[in-house]
Amino acid sequence: MRIVVCIKQVPDTAEVRINPETNTLVRDGVPSIINPYDLHAIEAALQIKEKLGDVTVTALTMGPPQAEDALREAISMGVDEALLLTDRAFAGSDTLATSYTLSRAIQKIGFDLVICGKQAIDGDTAQVGPEMAEFLNIPHIAYVKAIEEISTQGIRVQRLMEEGYDIVEAPLPVLLTVVREINEPRLPSLKGKMRAKKAEIKKLTHTDIDAEEDKLGLTGSPTAVKNIFAPEARKDRKMFSGSPAEQVAALVEELKNLKCL
Amino acid sequence: MDYFLTEEQQMIRDLARQIAEEKVVPVRAELDEKEEFPTEIMKVLAQSDMFGIFIPEEYGGLGMGAMELCLAVEELSRACLGVSTSYAANALGTYPLLLFGTEEQKKKYLPDIAAGNKFVAFALTEANAGSDAAGIQTTATKDGDYYILNGTKQWITNAGEADIYTVIAITDRSKGARGASAFVVEKGTPGFSFGKKEKKMGIRASVTRELIFEDCRIPKENLIGREGMGFIVAMRTLDQSRIGVGAQGVGVAQGAYEEAVKFARQRVQFGKPVISFQAVQHMLADMATEIEAARALVYSVARYIDSGAKDISKASAMAKVFATDVAMKVTTNAVQVMGGSGYMREYPVEKMMRDAKILQIYEGTNQIQRNVIGQAIIKEAAKMKA
Numbered sequence: 001m002r003i004v005v006c007i008k009q010v011p012d013t014a015e016v017r018i019n020p021e022t023n024t025l026v027r028d029g030v031p032s033i034i035n036p037y038d039l040h041a042i043e044a045a046l047q048i049k050e051k052l053g054d055v056t057v058t059a060l061t062m063g064p065p066q067a068e069d070a071l072r073e074a075i076s077m078g079v080d081e082a083l084l085l086t087d088r089a090f091a092g093s094d095t096l097a098t099s100y101t102l103s104r105a106i107q108k109i110g111f112d113l114v115i116c117g118k119q120a121i122d123g124d125t126a127q128v129g130p131e132m133a134e135f136l137n138i139p140h141i142a143y144v145k146a147i148e149e150i151s152t153q154g155i156r157v158q159r160l161m162e163e164g165y166d167i168v169e170a171p172l173p174v175l176l177t178v179v180r181e182i183n184e185p186r187l188p189s190l191k192g193k194m195r196a197k198k199a200e201i202k203k204l205t206h207t208d209i210d211a212e213e214d215k216l217g218l219t220g221s222p223t224a225v226k227n228i229f230a231p232e233a234r235k236d237r238k239m240f241s242g243s244p245a246e247q248v249a250a251l252v253e254e255l256k257n258l259k260c261l
Numbered sequence: 262m263d264y265f266l267t268e269e270q271q272m273i274r275d276l277a278r279q280i281a282e283e284k285v286v287p288v289r290a291e292l293d294e295k296e297e298f299p300t301e302i303m304k305v306l307a308q309s310d311m312f313g314i315f316i317p318e319e320y321g322g323l324g325m326g327a328m329e330l331c332l333a334v335e336e337l338s339r340a341c342l343g344v345s346t347s348y349a350a351n352a353l354g355t356y357p358l359l360l361f362g363t364e365e366q367k368k369k370y371l372p373d374i375a376a377g378n379k380f381v382a383f384a385l386t387e388a389n390a391g392s393d394a395a396g397i398q399t400t401a402t403k404d405g406d407y408y409i410l411n412g413t414k415q416w417i418t419n420a421g422e423a424d425i426y427t428v429i430a431i432t433d434r435s436k437g438a439r440g441a442s443a444f445v446v447e448k449g450t451p452g453f454s455f456g457k458k459e460k461k462m463g464i465r466a467s468v469t470r471e472l473i474f475e476d477c478r479i480p481k482e483n484l485i486g487r488e489g490m491g492f493i494v495a496m497r498t499l500d501q502s503r504i505g506v507g508a509q510g511v512g513v514a515q516g517a518y519e520e521a522v523k524f525a526r527q528r529v530q531f532g533k534p535v536i537s538f539q540a541v542q543h544m545l546a547d548m549a550t551e552i553e554a555a556r557a558l559v560y561s562v563a564r565y566i567d568s569g570a571k572d573i574s575k576a577s578a579m580a581k582v583f584a585t586d587v588a589m590k591v592t593t594n595a596v597q598v599m600g601g602s603g604y605m606r607e608y609p610v611e612k613m614m615r616d617a618k619i620l621q622i623y624e625g626t627n628q629i630q631r632n633v634i635g636q637a638i639i640k641e642a643a644k645m646k647a
Contacts, residue, residue, distance in 0.1 A: 187280060190310035190323055193272050 001055045001152055001172075003045045003113045004106050005079065006132070007038040009063050009070035010122040018230055034070045037117025039077075039185035040178050045115050046078050047183065048150055056080050058109055062090055062101055068201050075196040076188035083109065087205040092218030095123070099131035101216060104209040106136060112152070114175040118143055129177035140175040141168050145182050262553055264560050266332070273314065273329050277336035280305055289341040292466035293612050296458075298422055299344050299466050306348060307377020315352060316359065320371035326567035327501070331508035331559060338512025339519075342616035343466025345512065349505045350418040350467070353624070354381030356498040357427040357443050361486035366445065370425055382423035384414040384472050385495050392629050394429075394495065395438050399474060401430035406481050408432075408444065410474035413456070418623075420470035421455045424448050427498075428472070429491045441491030445483045452477030463615035496574075499624060503577040504566060506624050507559040510584035510617070511552060517595035517613040518548045524599045524608070535598075544598055548591045555584040575637035582630040585620035592617040 011030045019026050034042075042059065049055040059074035061067050062085035071082035085105055093101065106114060114136070119126035126142070133140030145165055146158040154172055158165040160179050188196075206216055214220060238254065240247040255261040266274065284305050292299055306312060315330045316322025323329070330352060337345035355374050358366055373379040390396035399412025410430055420426075426446045433440035446453055456471025486494050522545060525536035535541050562580040566573050592614040596603035603610045621627045 187283070187305060187309055188276060189308060190273060190276060190314070192310075193276065194269070194323075197268075 001112045002110055003055060003057045004109060004111045005041050005045045005059050006102055006116045007059055007061050007070055007074060008035045008120045009067040010035045010120055013121050034073055035117055035120045040180055040182050041115040041117045042074055042077055043183045043185040044178055060105055071201050072196040075199050076192040077186055078192055082201050084201050084203050086203055089206045089216045094221035094223035095125050095127040095131060097216055097220035099128045100135055103132045103135035104211045105204055108209050112172045116177045118177045118179050133175040138173045138175055139170050141170060142177045144176045144178045270329055270332055274332040274336055276309055277333040281336050281340035285340040285344050296465040298468050299347060302344055312377040313375030316371050316375040320367055320375060322375040327504050328563040328567050331504060331563045334505050334508040335512035338509040339516040342513050343464040345509055346464045346467040351381045353502040354383040354427050356501050357485050357494050360497055361494050379424040380422055381425045382417055382419035384417045384426055384428040386416050388415050392626055397431055399430040401432050401442060407478045408481060410477040412474050414472035416469050417472050418467055418469055420472055422468055429495050432488050438492045439489050442488045443485040443491045443494040445485060446479055450477055450479060464619050500574050500577050503581045503624055504563050506620055507580040507584035510588035510620050511556045511559055513613050513617050514552045514588045514591035517592040517610050518552055520610050521595040521598040541598055544594050548594055551587045555587040559584050575634050578630040578633040582627045588617040588620050
């Protein structure tokens with residue numbers, strides 16, 4: 001069985017700041033990490049490998065050359081091989097172009113199961129996983145919180161819902177997106193780190209994946225960002241203090257003054 | 262300070278630190294309070310290959326040495342000495358096999374130990390044999406293809422949790438110290454049971470129990486080295502592992518010092534952070550200086566051991582005695598710098614101070630270490646013949 005885990009290198013948003021003049025992310029000096037949800041995807045794949053035995057886990061990412069670091073980290077956790085999609089032609093991809101590009105690579109690698117984190121913590125769209133499933137023409141199950149059963153034929157999972165969860169079955173191949181509840185990602189191992197240091201990271205460009213050029217990068221991206229801005233802070237606000245009862249009394253008084261009550 | 266660590270050594274230190282900060286720090290107070298063995302943390306250490314650091318590659322380890330083991334021990338000790346004791350005692354129990362085991366014994370046990378599948382304990386101490394190891398009462402009597410063990414080992418770290426025990430017992434009482442032998446005994450062997458769990462002042466995440474042998478029959482293949490070599494096995498093992506206790510001292514001192522600095526910057530008295538007062542600065546300055554001196558000594562001795570040197574007793578005793586005396590002093594002063602807060606269980610330094618005390622006692626008290634150093638001085642002086 002071959003499992004492809006899609007990961008993304010993201011800025012550690014715990015340390016991200018916004019430049020107030022340009023309204024863009026200040027990336028200087030911000031450490032890059034594997035998108036935390038993707039760590040759960042890697043862990044899920046490794047647990048399936050440990051359970052079934054004859055499984056190859058491939059980590060795949062699309063990004064600039066430095067995204068190689070994220071793939072090496074995935075290897076240090078125990079994935080078997082890592083592929084980096086890197087090409088100027090991919091620059092400026094929105095979720096559609098990204099999922100097209102990744103799906104082309106996945107098609108090329110061959111797969112029985114694709115696992116992604118539910119979303120990336122920088123873009124927060126949660127679109128790339130399900131879009132890839134459409135391009136691959138396979139079913140997908142999003143927000144998986146547990147894998148109940150898996151064999152080479154099919155899978156039964158728990159899908160997290162707002163109140164409780166669904167039990168969903170699907171034949172393979174299938175694509176899953178996973179939530180934090182599914183597992184606790186392992187730390188790297190020393191042997192894994194040593195293997196990662198020496199590992200060869202295969203790099204793929206658009207010609208390696210037989211992609212249609214007009215579906216790639218900025219050209220293939222219908223999403224256009226018109227403007228990015230930080231919402232202006234409202235200055236006309238009033239804070240009430242004291243015990244909850246005092247605060248409510250003050251609020252009621254204020255609303256009466258404003259003729260809202 | 263830059264100790265010119267290799268890339269692999271940095272990798273070990275960084276991963277051990279990550280485990281310590283992510284997995285140990287959040288639970289250390291609870292483990293201490295409940296006197297609970299850190300099973301989950303041991304699993305993480307196993308998965309991260311930390312148990313294989315000093316085991317040769319041919320037996321599934323990483324083939325590294327005392328220096329690398331010290332780095333891992335130091336980082337774990339910076340977070341919790343109870344956890345690091347559980348971890349380091351595993352190495353202590355493994356050295357007899359590593360240093361004196363037959364090829365069959367190594368093949369049988371080391372791969373599981375390196376992978377963290379099996380846990381190890383070392384058993385020398387008895388009620389009447391502590392610093393005076395020659396007072397051992399536990400006997401191993403040859404009976405055909407077996408040895409029969411009888412007696413009780415006391416204060417054995419990891420007892421009950423470990424799967425494999427390296428045990429020193431008397432095979433021939435008439436030969437005195439030359440009548441002791443070392444054995445490997447597996448948990449579950451009939452006649453082998455555990456006594457009560459001791460209630461300790463510190464390192465309460467580590468378990469300490471008695472080992473009780475009542476006509477415990479083990480195959481003669483379980484003898485480590487030859488009959489009569491028990492004391493040599495024990496002493497060589499302790500010479501090798503003692504440096505790890507030094508590394509524990511450096512780690513716990515570093516942890517306490519960092520807490521003290523953090524607190525001193527925040528705590529305001531007389532309108533200023535207390536770190537701005539010279540009395541506090543001088544205490545912190547001494548703590549920092551002593552930690553650095555201890556670390557430099559521990560690393561130097563670890564590297565000396567890894568060079569293959571034979572005469573390591575004196576050097577390893579020096580590192581143990583110095584680094585652990587520093588640990589006691591620094592953890593005590595960390596409590597002092599933090600005053601009433603330092604004494605409260607809300608902050609980690611009172612635990613570090615309680616924990617540090619054992620370092621001056623176990624694996625040879627610091628008084629015994631000074632005896633070792635003293636005897637080496639006499640020997641060296643005699644050689645010079647003035």
